Amino acid sequence: MKILNVRLKNLNSLLGEWFIDFTHPHYVDSGIFAITGPTGAGKTTILDAICLALYGETPRLASVTKNANEIMSEGTAECSAEIQFETPDGRYRCTWQQHRARGNTSGALQAPQHELVNADSNTIISNRLSQVKKEVEQLTGLDFDRFTRSMLLAQGKFAAFLQSSANERAPILEQITGTEIYSNISIAVFQHAKNVGNELDRLKAE
Numbered sequence: 001m002k003i004l005n006v007r008l009k010n011l012n013s014l015l016g017e018w019f020i021d022f023t024h025p026h027y028v029d030s031g032i033f034a035i036t037g038p039t040g041a042g043k044t045t046i047l048d049a050i051c052l053a054l055y056g057e058t059p060r061l062a063s064v065t066k067n068a069n070e071i072m073s074e075g076t077a078e079c080s081a082e083i084q085f086e087t088p089d090g091r092y093r094c095t096w097q098q099h100r101a102r103g104n105t106s107g108a109l110q111a112p113q114h115e116l117v118n119a120d121s122n123t124i125i126s127n128r129l130s131q132v133k134k135e136v137e138q139l140t141g142l143d144f145d146r147f148t149r150s151m152l153l154a155q156g157k158f159a160a161f162l163q164s165s166a167n168e169r170a171p172i173l174e175q176i177t178g179t180e181i182y183s184n185i186s187i188a189v190f191q192h193a194k195n196v197g198n199e200l201d202r203l204k205a206e
Helices: 025-030 043-055 129-140 144-150 158-163 166-177 180-205
Strands: 002-011 014-021 078-087 090-099 113-118 123-126
Touching (some): 002 043, 014 043, 043 078, 043 129, 113 129, 123 129
Antiparallel strands (some): 090 113
């Protein structure tokens, strides 16, 4: 999975609309970059927006519902997060948004909306709140827990990932790097060696 761009609006301290294009030469040519700034500048909000667009939740906020939204900027009537990402199967766009009744800052919160679109054909894969998350998991091979433990480690969670067992890290790293094939080869070689060994034992016994 490769994140191509992120668009967000009225999330925490980041008032208004913001757009980050990770395909821009400045990001591509550098290879590695850092998000820096003083406390409260909105660094973690960018990461929140990525999670919100994909899964409808963030590491800091278990869920955003019709009854509670602690991530919408104060004094605003709507917020949104959109991400475009790429997998070996194609490009996809995932959008999450929520607004208040009548566009009024004091209006009642409305139910969040979540949509997943095939960006290559511009066709909707799902716009059901309960289904989009599942579709994202199927496309990326990463559920929310694995995503936040591997591709996007929340503050303070990096040590937990490093200290997890090899068996816990292996499948996550395989999904990130696309090296699942080597595990499959290893399993096939082991089984073949076992079969040949059994046949050799049988021949020796004869």
